[in-house]
Each structure stands twice: as C-alpha cells, then as structure tokens.
Amino acid sequence: MQKIISLLFSLLLINSIVLAEESYKVIATASIFADMAKNIAGDKLDIGLIVPVGGDPHLHEPTPRDAQLVSKAELILMNGLTFEGWLNKLVKNSGTNAKTVLITKGVNAIKSLDYNNSFDPHAWMDASNGLFYIKNIKDALVEYDPANKDYYEKNYEVYKKEIEALDIYIKKQIESIPAKSRTLITSHDAFQYYGRRYNLALESVLGISTDEDVQTSSVSKLNKLIKENNIPAVFIESTINPKLLKQIASDTGVKIGGELFADSLGDEDSPANSYVNMLRHNTDVITNALKGNSQVAIDHHTANEVEQSSSSNMLMYGIIACLFLGGFFFVFRKLNNT
Ligand SMILES: [Zn+2]
Structure with missing residues (x-):
C-alpha cells in the first residue's frame, strides 16, 4: 500500500x-x-x-x-x-x-x-x-x-x-593576434559576422548550415591553406561532430585550438553558460590558440622553471656540504698536527 x-x-x-x-x-x-x-x-x-x-x-x-x-x-x-x-x-x-x-x-x-x-x-x-x-x-x-x-x-x-x-x-583581444595568423578555421560557417566585425579571415568545412554534405575538395583546399599559411590551429564546435576537423588536424599536423560555441550555449557549469560568457570564451580560445600560446605551452614553461630552480637548489646544497666537510677535515688535521 x-x-x-x-x-x-x-x-x-x-x-x-x-x-x-x-x-x-x-x-x-x-x-x-x-x-x-x-x-x-x-x-x-x-x-x-x-x-x-x-x-x-x-x-x-x-x-x-x-x-x-x-x-x-x-x-x-x-x-x-x-x-x-x-x-x-x-x-x-x-x-x-x-x-x-x-x-x-x-x-x-x-x-x-x-x-x-x-x-x-x-x-x-x-x-x-x-x-x-x-x-x-x-x-x-x-x-x-x-x-x-x-x-x-x-x-x-x-x-x-x-x-x-x-x-x-x-x-x-582579436587585434592582439599577429595579422598573418588571423584566419579562423571551424566546422561550419557560424563565424562570418564575428569575422566581419572583428577582422578575422574565415574558412569552414561545412557551409552556413550543418546539414550539407562535405565536399572532399573543401577538405583538401583547407589542408592546402593551412600548410601554405602556417595556420597554427583549427577549432571544433560544441554542437557539431568534430571528426572532420580532427582529421584535418592530423593530416596537417596543426593543433586543435579548442572548442567554440556558436548555435547553442553550453550547460550550466560550462564556460559558455550565457551569451556574454559564450562570446568571451570563444574569443579567449581563438586568441590563445592563434597567438600560439596554448595552455599546454604555458604549463610546460612553468614545469621547466620548477625543474631549473630545483636543480639550482641542489647545486647550492652540494657546495655548502662540500665547504662544511672541507672545513671539518681542515680543523681535524690541524688538531692532529698539534
Ligand atoms: Zn549554425
């Protein structure tokens, strides 16, 4: 009951x-x-x-x-x-x-x-x-x-x-990217207005909608463009299958610059949980990747610094220990001689 x-x-x-x-x-x-x-x-x-x-x-x-x-x-x-x-x-x-x-x-x-x-x-x-x-x-x-x-x-x-x-x-933010790197490569053409306003060249795998068939020619055109212009990164989108962009990245050895949001916000705890946060997040991801200072590079740099500083500490401790031991033997021999 x-x-x-x-x-x-x-x-x-x-x-x-x-x-x-x-x-x-x-x-x-x-x-x-x-x-x-x-x-x-x-x-x-x-x-x-x-x-x-x-x-x-x-x-x-x-x-x-x-x-x-x-x-x-x-x-x-x-x-x-x-x-x-x-x-x-x-x-x-x-x-x-x-x-x-x-x-x-x-x-x-x-x-x-x-x-x-x-x-x-x-x-x-x-x-x-x-x-x-x-x-x-x-x-x-x-x-x-x-x-x-x-x-x-x-x-x-x-x-x-x-x-x-x-x-x-x-x-x-976009102005801070070197002019030659201001090309944005994404899954679909959601960024034409963004590019027009903030002065970025644009290329995409799909057209302005997401339901079009991908032309093999558009993929090879992008591969060529990336190689010729030394473009540092391409970007995946939150609502679109990243398979093609990942393929282009591995074909050309270019980095995935991060995930952009265009046709939908992210959920509550995502960095794109509001319209304002979405545009800010996209801008930060694009700026970081096209300037070539991705998070990974920053972390690597910091790790190197930590390693360097810990090895210089070891050297200093070694010198102190040698001086201490040397002094000890000096005093010991002096005492034996007297
Ligand atoms: Zn769209």
Missing part, C-alpha cells in the same frame, strides 16, 4: 513538473535568445526554450513537447534568417495564437554564400548585433507586459552596457 502511495505521489510530482515546464507564456527558439530574454525579464517572466541546450537548431526536429510548448505560448522569440526552418510548420500545426517576433530586426544581414535570396543566420556572433537582439526582445516584452515596462527598461540598460563592454573586449 505504501509503495502504491509513493508511486502515485511520484507520478503526481512528475506530472506537475511536466505541466509547469509546458506553461511558459514567453518562449525562445534557441538557448542564446532565451538567455538574452532572461536577462531582461528578470523575475517577472519565465522564459521557455524549444531547442534544448547542446541541440543543433539547424537540424531540430520538433517533438510533441514542442507542439505543446508552442500551443500554450503567447510570445515566441525567433532569429529568422533561415535559422529555424522547422518553426513555421510547428506554429501552424500547434494552432497557437502566439505572436512571433523576429529579434534580428535592424541587423545588417550577410547574404548566404551558398544560396540565392538567403541570409546567414548567425548574426548574434557579433556583439554589436547582440544590441539589436536585446533591443527587439526588450520592446517585445514591454509590449507583452506593459505593467512592468520600467523594470524591463532598467534591466535592458544594465545588460546593454555589459554587451557594449564585451564588444570592446573582443575587438582588443
């Missing part, structure tokens, strides 16, 4: 968690935008998320849970620019009355290199574009919940300063 009661209680608990999870009024398509919205909404609104952290929004396949989430939402924050190709159908099928807001309004979008009349979706990778995103999100929240207008405005002003400072930080 006790077992049945505890089972019922657990079911009730799970049910209430699921129900609570499905009752968001404001939702965002991807974790980066949800984080931006949380910074402005503070404790006045809970923000729901469609593509989970670590998921690939290009390839997302909507689930029944997504349909329920969308059907109960009243405001949906989306990137557009072909990022969420699955959203229209999901909105239609869910029968929701939610207002859909494009948070990239005002951004100077980059045309797709691969498709006509199409744009590169990764505008958030440029922190100065992030300012458009948060302005659009703030306006949408104020319109949705005008009673808390002042609260959202205040949070927005604080957050805006943080992103402006981040933009300056990234610029300074």
